[in-house]
Amino acid sequence: MGRVTGDGTVGKALEVLDQVADFGRPVRFSELLSQSPFPKPTLYRLVQALTNQQMLAFDPDRQTYAPGLRLVRLAHAAWEQSTLAPIARPHVEALSRAVDETVHLAQLDHAQVLYVDKRNAGQPVRMYSQAGKVGPAYCTGVGKVMLAFSDPDVIDAIIAQQSFHVFTPNTLTGPEELRAELADIRANGYGFDREEHEPGIICVAMPIRSETGRVLGALSVTSTTRRTNLAGLEGYVPILRDTVEKISTEAQNWSFPHYDRKETAGM
Structure with a gap:
């Protein structure tokens, strides 16, 4: 600390x-x-x-x-009032059942990723992410897609606070490499974790956005290199997009906690 x-x-x-x-x-x-x-x-x-x-x-x-x-x-009240989890829960569960893979729901917590919900596949895989845990934004699928569609000043502030610790041989190692990845994500509308945070763990992720384009959170389908590959995960993009749109529609009246560059810079 x-x-x-x-x-x-x-x-x-x-x-x-x-x-x-x-x-x-x-x-x-x-x-x-x-x-x-x-x-x-x-x-x-x-x-x-x-x-x-x-x-x-x-x-x-x-x-x-x-x-x-x-x-x-207090944590229970925050979960109910300040996260997407209660709104998204039935959709997260339906997606996990449909693809039989682990599904994560996450939000940005200043310069980090906060996992607010998780649904395991029929055969769960041991991994770092759990509801309530925080993770790095630069080497997780959910983190990168939320970053990619954030305002430019927010992107700059968050990138400035990343450690760029190398977790695996595939971890992005610096700001320029990350910015290039974010550009690809914006062009495609979704992104991947290519064993960047944990060996053998891969995912496809997509941002959850409001009608005005504001980033509310992100959803990912996560698996292992033993079960599938990136091409296999990419096949889930249509159902992932459909789930994201459903959550976004239901979240329109949700009072999302305000997030700005000044708050980030003060961490």
Whole structure:
């Protein structure tokens, strides 16, 4: 983690929540302290305040902290009110049944991809993506198609924040390579993950857009190189497009969270 926000106490408290969540398991105070940008007294005050507010849960037997039940309530409200998932769910399920492959629904979370729903194939494949997880925008199918159809200033801001870490031999390694890929996606209307994030994992993805062309999210059909290939996934483009159009139509009255370049630049 290691970054200190400029948003005062609230920002610092959110940093601590992020840190606890990043461990992926109950964590001791000493572990938090070893990775925290805050001095011990400050971290202790923040942890105690979050525990008192039920944002963190403390296990006195194990002396560990974990995300609290209040966060679960807030997360559920956010899922219902700020994501496409409730609107898209029946269409995501129908698409997964029709193609018998894994389907992902995602939205842009500033410079990252947030997976908001996932439906597994009849024979699920172990992969990184899960609902609630975030992933890189530059090497995922859903990330690239959302980027491709975003406003130019948003594209510039998001590209500037990509790490371009090389996950596989197929990972895009820099801004120019990514921009060329985005141009191809705009020309075709859809894009691929060519084993760019995980070896053996491939997908075809398409953006979900409003009537005015604003990017609301993205949908992908994901498989493995053992089951199919990119040409096979491309055959799903017509049903993927039909599903995207249905979700877009139902989302017209949805109040989509505003996203602008200034917010992105402040991350």
